[in-house]
Amino acid sequence: MSSGNPETRQRILDAAWRALESGDAKKTRMGDIAKLAGVSRQALYLHFPARTDLLVAVTQYIDRIKDVDGRLEKSRNASSGGERLDAFIEAWGDYIPEIAGVARALLDMRVGDPDAGMAWDDRMRAVRHGCDAAVKALKKDGDLSNDHTQAQATDVLWMLLSFENWERLRFGCGWPQKKYVTEMKAMARRLLTD
Amino acid sequence: MSSGNPETRQRILDAAWRALESGDAKKTRMGDIAKLAGVSRQALYLHFPARTDLLVAVTQYIDRIKDVDGRLEKSRNASSGGERLDAFIEAWGDYIPEIAGVARALLDMRVGDPDAGMAWDDRMRAVRHGCDAAVKALKKDGDLSNDHTQAQATDVLWMLLSFENWERLRFGCGWPQKKYVTEMKAMARRLLTD
DNA sequence: TTCCAACTTGACACTGTGTAAAGTTGATGG
DNA sequence: CCATCAACTTTACACAGTGTCAAGTTGGAA
Secondary structure (H helix, E strand, O other): OOOOOOHHHHHHHHHHHHHHHHHOOOOHHHHHHHHHHOOOOEEEEEEEHHHHHHHHHHHHHHHHHHHHHHHHHHHOOOOOOOHHHHHHHHHHHHHHHHHHHHHHHHHHHHHHHHHHHHHHHHHHHHHHHHHHHHHHHHHHHOOOOOOOOOOHHHHHHHHHOOOOHHHHHHHHOOOOHHHHHHHHHHHHOOOOEE | OOOOOOHHHHHHHHOOOOOOOOHHOOOOOOOHHHEEEHHHHHHHHHOOHHHHHHHHHHHHHHHHHHOHHHHHHHHHOOHHEEEEHHHHHHHHHHHHHHHHHHHHHHHHHHHOOHHHHHHHHHHHHHHHHHHHHHHHHHOOOOOOOOOHHHHHHHHHHHOOOOOOHHHHHHOOOOOOOOHHHHHHHHHHHHEOOO
């Protein structure tokens, strides 16, 4: 799969993470990451054949370290559908800022890079899955609004919780993170329940 | 402002529009547009110093031809705040598909091109202005939900009506255009009124 | 000692943008 | 009828960043 020393690989992933988190994603070149990792530019290509491969590996690396699955797991234990919805929004909403840098990089990279698009879509499918589960829980409790079919409710929640919406509210509108989470919960309730 | 024959300029704008509308925006190179317009690549640079300038000019060209202002004007004549909200969502919502190709191109171009970002932000500010007006009309009628301050309500509506949300629902979720407009109206009402 | 994996060094092909400079063409005016 | 000029073409090239290639170097295991 990947040749080379795993330690070096990790140093590269770490450097890439730092580089992406701090500053313009598109402006982080392979050479920059290499320098930051203290290896030659070619060493990067030795471990990751293309820029995209590196990016994708970084997202997986972060996911592992930040433990997304564990966080989202918490929301599964909620007793009522409404609580589950809240827990999910909180878990995902507070996860976004942690991955924002890399997410934006991946998003930017989609342009002219199908692999980056795939990696992103993959992440988004995971979020959608969580939305679906939350909606199902609501439905089970009989709390799902009649205005929506179950699928449509999932669509709506998924749209609402998109990374782009987070960016817009957070930076375009200047909402503090806490407000974002609180309001998202309120909006989701309004839209999905009666 | 721009040297060269206005007819040629228009042929270029027209070609660029067609090129962007049909197919991957990032993959439309200056040379492609030139070929489509039946002029040399350099003629493009003669009329538009940079790719971004061309893009921005295309958006303005489209706006003029499609008459955005006229469309949005209609929403100003609504009698009640609620009707005004509906009219605005309908006007904007049905305008999006007409500019989707170029909008996506501009959005993609933001990466590493501040001017493209400015052009896009400018458009979005115009939409926000419309949102603000609709919210004001609701407030005036006393129909604005107590859950939101006026500014916050504008933020919410603006987020809801974002181009990205349209893309996600339209293509990510497969909603027909008509459903998008209908549901958006319903969601806006739910979120903004009691 | 030999050998190998991991890495470095330096050169280079490729793509697309944007620049530069010299040539063509057709209309306008003296 | 010629000069001129604007608009455009043609050709060439600089530049940036990605990715490739081939020839070293180095430290440790067999």
